[in-house]
Amino acid sequence: MAATVKIADVPAPDTRTRILGKAIEAFGDRGYDAVSLDDLAEQLGVRKQTILYHFGSKKELFEATIDSAIGDLGATLIAAAKGNTGWPAVEAVVHAVFRIAVRQPARLGVLREVMRLGGEWSARATVAMEPIIARARLFLSLEMRRGHMRQTDPNLLLVSAYSTVMGVATEVEVLRAVGIEPTLREAVRRRRELLKFLEAALR
Amino acid sequence: MAATVKIADVPAPDTRTRILGKAIEAFGDRGYDAVSLDDLAEQLGVRKQTILYHFGSKKELFEATIDSAIGDLGATLIAAAKGNTGWPAVEAVVHAVFRIAVRQPARLGVLREVMRLGGEWSARATVAMEPIIARARLFLSLEMRRGHMRQTDPNLLLVSAYSTVMGVATEVEVLRAVGIEPTLREAVRRRRELLKFLEAALR
DNA sequence: GAGGCCGTGTACCAGTTGGTAAGGAGGGCG
DNA sequence: CGCCCTCCTTACCAACTGGTACACGGCCTC
Numbered sequence: 001m002a003a004t005v006k007i008a009d010v011p012a013p014d015t016r017t018r019i020l021g022k023a024i025e026a027f028g029d030r031g032y033d034a035v036s037l038d039d040l041a042e043q044l045g046v047r048k049q050t051i052l053y054h055f056g057s058k059k060e061l062f063e064a065t066i067d068s069a070i071g072d073l074g075a076t077l078i079a080a081a082k083g084n085t086g087w088p089a090v091e092a093v094v095h096a097v098f099r100i101a102v103r104q105p106a107r108l109g110v111l112r113e114v115m116r117l118g119g120e121w122s123a124r125a126t127v128a129m130e131p132i133i134a135r136a137r138l139f140l141s142l143e144m145r146r147g148h149m150r151q152t153d154p155n156l157l158l159v160s161a162y163s164t165v166m167g168v169a170t171e172v173e174v175l176r177a178v179g180i181e182p183t184l185r186e187a188v189r190r191r192r193e194l195l196k197f198l199e200a201a202l203r
Numbered sequence: 204m205a206a207t208v209k210i211a212d213v214p215a216p217d218t219r220t221r222i223l224g225k226a227i228e229a230f231g232d233r234g235y236d237a238v239s240l241d242d243l244a245e246q247l248g249v250r251k252q253t254i255l256y257h258f259g260s261k262k263e264l265f266e267a268t269i270d271s272a273i274g275d276l277g278a279t280l281i282a283a284a285k286g287n288t289g290w291p292a293v294e295a296v297v298h299a300v301f302r303i304a305v306r307q308p309a310r311l312g313v314l315r316e317v318m319r320l321g322g323e324w325s326a327r328a329t330v331a332m333e334p335i336i337a338r339a340r341l342f343l344s345l346e347m348r349r350g351h352m353r354q355t356d357p358n359l360l361l362v363s364a365y366s367t368v369m370g371v372a373t374e375v376e377v378l379r380a381v382g383i384e385p386t387l388r389e390a391v392r393r394r395r396e397l398l399k400f401l402e403a404a405l406r
Numbered sequence: 407g408a409g410g411c412c413g414t415g416t417a418c419c420a421g422t423t424g425g426t427a428a429g430g431a432g433g434g435c436g
Numbered sequence: 437c438g439c440c441c442t443c444c445t446t447a448c449c450a451a452c453t454g455g456t457a458c459a460c461g462g463c464c465t466c
Binding site for chain 2: 412413414415416
Binding site for chain 2: 031033034112114115116118122125126129133137150152153155156157158159160162163164166167168171172173174175176177178179180189190193194196197198200201202
């Protein structure tokens with residue numbers, strides 16, 4: 001964003017950037033295996049070998065995708081938390097997650113996909129997420145010590161909260177299974193409901 | 204189980220059954236795309252064409268996998284809930300899920316995978332799960348009316364609870380990311396912690 | 407023992423996959 | 437001009453994918 005204001009900062013996205021963008025989109029919502037370089041190339045109006053020129057292999061491309069998507073996600077969440085303490089911090093983070101879920105669901109999709117694949121890739125993502133995890137853990141510990149939050153293992157609480165938020169924000173098919181259509185209006189209601197759920201669970 | 208006791212009930216699993224079993228395992232923990240019929244055949248010590256003889260195509264095999272895994276899962280959960288009311292019912296279901304997560308993680312994996320893939324398959328799984336969903340919804344509504352549970356939209360509550368339980372029970376890589384190793388001992392602790400989380404969130 | 411069905415194996419195949427090799431087109435620069 | 441460097445293309449390819457056609461052997465029935 002802000003591309004219209006700055007002068008020569010983001011000068012019409014170069015090919016590499018365009019590829020990465022589409023890669024996040026594709027990998028994020030179809031998964032690693034289901035995306036072929038040929039597909040991707042066609043969508044970009046470019047030959048597959050162009051992709052392989054910029055990123056040496058599909059694996060490398062995916063690694064770049066992970067770093068980009070997760071780095072970005074982390075930055076967004078940390079920015080959301082910044083300046084807030086206590087419950088408002090949780091609210092701010094959940095808001096941020098939902099905003100991403102609505103606008104760029106694939107970005108969260110990449111995280112989901114990486115965790116699904118496991119192995120080296122999960123490890124890579126784990127490293128990329130370390131800052132957020134550390135921050136979240138610290139936050140929870142602090143809130144517990146202050147008596148604002150139920151006393152438990154912060155790590156387990158973190159996993160529970162993560163699963164709940166990711167699930168409610170991104171599991172479109174599960175929502176559909178219980179009869180909830182993934183519309184914007186519903187997303188707002190879902191977020192509100194989720195916050196109540198979390199508030200009850202945490203405090 | 205109980206194969207050693209019964210007499211001619213399960214007479215050395217026939218090829219079709221063996222294929223289905225391995226398919227659940229494979230699809231459940233590697234995902235649809237990542238499993239090739241050749242792989243599967245080799246693991247079974249059989250030619251790929253044998254698989255295609257019993258199940259006409261990979262798609263059909265996967266459909267059979269869904270029906271088997273999810274039908275079975277549903278039966279287990281309903282059996283667990285049976286006879287219990289109120290909070291003990293929730294505990295029983297969570298116990299059952301964790302038991303499956305420890306013994307046959309792939310069975311839950313199939314559910315996850317299907318929901319990830321979306322489309323016709325999610326629809327199929329949704330149909331297969333209808334009985335459990337209906338029962339759970341009914342249970343929640345009843346508990347709310349009785350005042351044993353926080354008053355909210357049962358559907359949203361269901362999704363939240365589902366996400367939380369599935370996440371904590373099956374998201375091995377997420378657990379690892381926060382430093383929790385997926386051992387049996389940890390699973391017990393996790394389950395206990397999860398129940399506290401749910402109890403706080405629900406009541 | 408001849409014929410038929412069931413279950414499995416052999417032989418193939420066309421399409422797609424990720425990846426290599428090599429050849430421009432265009433610009434900057436000596 | 438000639439040379440190189442960056443970016444992208446055309447032309448291939450070997451491996452693997454799901455799938456078809458068909459032959460073989462054993463068992464049952466007539």
